[in-house]
Ligand SMILES: Nc1ncnc2c1ncn2[C@@H]1O[C@H](COP(=O)(O)OP(=O)(O)O)[C@@H](O)[C@H]1O
């Protein structure tokens with residue numbers, strides 16, 4: 001079996017729980033992400049999503065387990081893995097443009113300043129920022145504009161893997177919608193592998209090829225990998241009419257509403273936790289393929305309950 | 306609104322200044338008309354004339370401040386003025402009159418605003434004269450003081466800021482050096498002076514050393530505090546961009562901690578300026594602190610006050626320069 005582009009193997013993370021014991025956030029978690037895939041990870045607050053992402057970014061060392069990207073072991077942060085943090089993490093003493101240039105200059109140290117600037121301006125324009133606004137400091141920009149700058153900084157570096165930690169969590173619904181569209185537009189053009197944390201089900205369905213859902217912590221697991229069987233390009237006002245939309249959505253709501261709790265809390269005792277693949281398709285044209293797979297049928301039945 | 310407040314505050318400052326100068330003027334003002342003359346009424350003059358006192362004698366004594374009752378006593382002596390003076394003056398005859406040579410009214414030794422004003426003008430218009438080792442323009446003396454502060458302070462910054470970075474970035478160094486800092490920091494600047502004079506010997510170097518050691522602590526602790534407090538998100542940005550430690554320190558940590566570092570530098574320059582005056586009073590020779598001491602010993606209070614005023618003004622300018630620097634590196638999150 002060939003390994004996926006990004007392979008997370010037997011990942012375990014423990015922290016001291018503050019009372020002398022250890023808190024196991026997740027244990028022996030194993031999953032993969034294909035090249036060019038847009039994966040969203042969905043789970044309740046505190047289940048360990050950011051912890052996984054920090055390990056993928058190389059910002060944190062896992063207690064045990066490995067992350068392999070493109071055949072290489074991940075250890076320490078790298079320009080190949082761009083990160084968009086929830087709180088934007090722009091450097092407040094630099095203008096929007098200078099923030100993007102900061103990243104581009106780090107990636108392309110042989111470029112002249114004008115090359116760096118031209119490249120940065122191009123990516124800022126892609127997220128709808130140009131003119132006067134790009135010379136403003138982050139404190140003079142709205143939350144939405146800051147997050148655009150942060151996304152531009154990450155995309156401008158063409159990382160092999162783009163990690164986003166609840167990038168739209170702090171934004172109002174309208175702004176979130178606009179930036180989601182911009183994100184999709186850029187992603188379509190680049191075929192970038194994206195791993196994004198969110199707690200918004202609709203956002204995940206709109207953006208992702210596959211949604212990984214996590215049970216509650218401690219001993220959280222990536223329990224399911226739900227395929228989003230809605231063709232691209234997707235538009236938010238059209239996908240809600242797609243026959244699969246509500247089926248997928250209901251499944252996710254059901255999982256987060258009750259099953260994430262039911263499945264939580266037990267140590268697996270050394271057993272490998274891989275997510276079950278869930279494929280929900282109500283279009284009636286694509287159902288035959290999985291029907292002779294018993295596990296697949298069982299999952300479909302679970303969904304239909 | 307803001308303009309209105311600005312205008313009012315300026316007005317209030319001016320009023321306080323004027324009232325202060327006025328009080329100062331009133332308390333130090335000495336009229337140069339010797340003792341006050343006594344004005345006699347017509348009936349009093351007539352009484353004295355009736356006692357055969359000569360009109361010119363009446364005028365002479367009353368001008369010296371001799372009261373009517375005492376003039377009556379003088380008249381009853383029935384002596385001519387020449388005889389009285391020959392006998393040693395009216396005081397020798399047991400008549401008390403105001404003493405011309407008694408101590409002047411309190412405050413009159415203290416220079417008045419106008420004296421200070423003219424002295425200040427003389428200083429400002431000719432700040433760089435040299436008329437001997439003990440008589441140089443205050444501009445030159447101020448130059449000596451500033452040079453010492455500049456040298457001691459720069460050396461201090463050159464040590465404190467890198468060391469502060471090290472302490473701020475490494476919890477191990479912080480723990481190791483903290484006890485020393487805590488003990489050395491509260492030592493009074495002047496307590497270092499004898500140690501410096503004993504170990505270094507040279508008074509010039511000693512005062513520079515004292516500036517150095519006193520400027521060190523605020524810069525060191527503020528740099529360490531600022532560096533340690535840099536948001537981990539910003540450091541993570543540097544890490545995900547694979548910046549080297551040096552590059553991270555210069556392009557992320559330095560600008561992030563700059564406001565705190567400059568605050569420390571501003572406190573330090575204030576302390577350095579306080580300390581140099583005291584140090585120069587101790588070691589003597591040159592410098593504005595020595596000037597204050599020297600003018601005090603020569604009882605030239607007017608010149609001493611001018612020197613003190615200039616110390617204040619230069620201190621304010623130094624502080625203002627750092628305030629400007631602080632604004633330049635400030636950022637809003
Ligand atoms: N550095 C740490 N030390 C101790 N506990 C931590 C640390 N980081 C995260 N945790 C704990 O791990 C759990 C998962 O946190 P996190 O990954 O931030 O959750 P999420 O991003 O899914 O909301 C939480 O219970 C949190 O308290």
Ligand SMILES: [Mg+2]
Nearest residue numbers: 049050051165
């Ligand atoms: Mg989180």
